[in-house]
Amino acid sequence: MANWNEQGLLHMRAGEHEEALRCFSKAVQEQPEDPAGYINIGTVLAAAGEEEKALDCFRQALALDERAAAAYYGIGTVHYKREQFAQAKDMFERALQLGLNDADTHFMLGMSLLRLEMPRLALPYLQRAAELNETDAEALFQLGLCLAHLEYVEEAKRYFEKTIALQPGHADAYYNLGVIYAYQDDWEAARDWFAAALDAKPDHLLAGYGKKLMEKRLAP
Incomplete structure (x- = not known):
């Protein structure tokens, strides 16, 4: 058959x-x-x-x-997809409970919790998703964002760098590295990361604004 x-x-x-x-x-x-x-x-x-x-x-x-x-x-x-994140969370939790322990299920549960503004609860699921699929650039990027929300800045930086290593055109990863370096008052590095984001995506408005701001800070 x-x-x-x-x-x-x-x-x-x-x-x-x-x-x-x-x-x-x-x-x-x-x-x-x-x-x-x-x-x-x-x-x-x-x-x-x-x-x-x-x-x-x-x-x-x-x-x-x-x-x-x-x-x-x-x-x-x-x-x-319908932005019904509480219902989505419940369904992904049920799938996990029933043994669907793959990277996608952990990732989607983590993303649902992030959308519900629960980054601390989202973190272990996004970490597990990244462990189960180390070549998923988007999973690494979202884990970086979650860590940044929780102010684990150095860890977030590492995951944004991993994202870029896997997907060199990931403009948002460059942008978020720029934000981190700006936060650390390293304006030159921040400017360069914002510029890299614009190279990857010329219409990235936030990167454009960040780069101008850093150039003002660096002006004599």
Whole structure:
């Protein structure tokens, strides 16, 4: 028997959403009691912006198996996209409790807590996400932001530098390094980091303002 879920996942990773949906639909037809097909269809629909249909699929999966962790994760991503961060947090927590202990789940739970202005609670989840996927530049950057919010400045600096090492065009990482050096009264270094942010993203308004401010401070 063809493994339609596996074939669908291959199409999904290749960005071939229609083919992915066709395979996942066949998986559901052949194994209607298996929640995986519904979860996979929901994931594709959510990525395509069909959020209500996606939620229906995730709920169908949970009707079949109330411990289907990936369905809670899927519902959480829809809530997060809708800026319903408290509901998103609850769903990601449930997914973790049920064993979905991957980098994405930790990251999304951490981000939900950050959006709820709870950086101290977000910190361990963002740290775990960065540990589980050391090459995820965005996870490293968000961990840096969280550390900066909590005034762990030297640690934040380290993660912004790691972000740039992985993604040299990450303008916001350059900008935040500029902020840190300005905070430490190292105006020359701050100016250079703001300039680097502008090189990466010429319309970065905050970096432009920061660079002008540092140039005024450095003027004789």
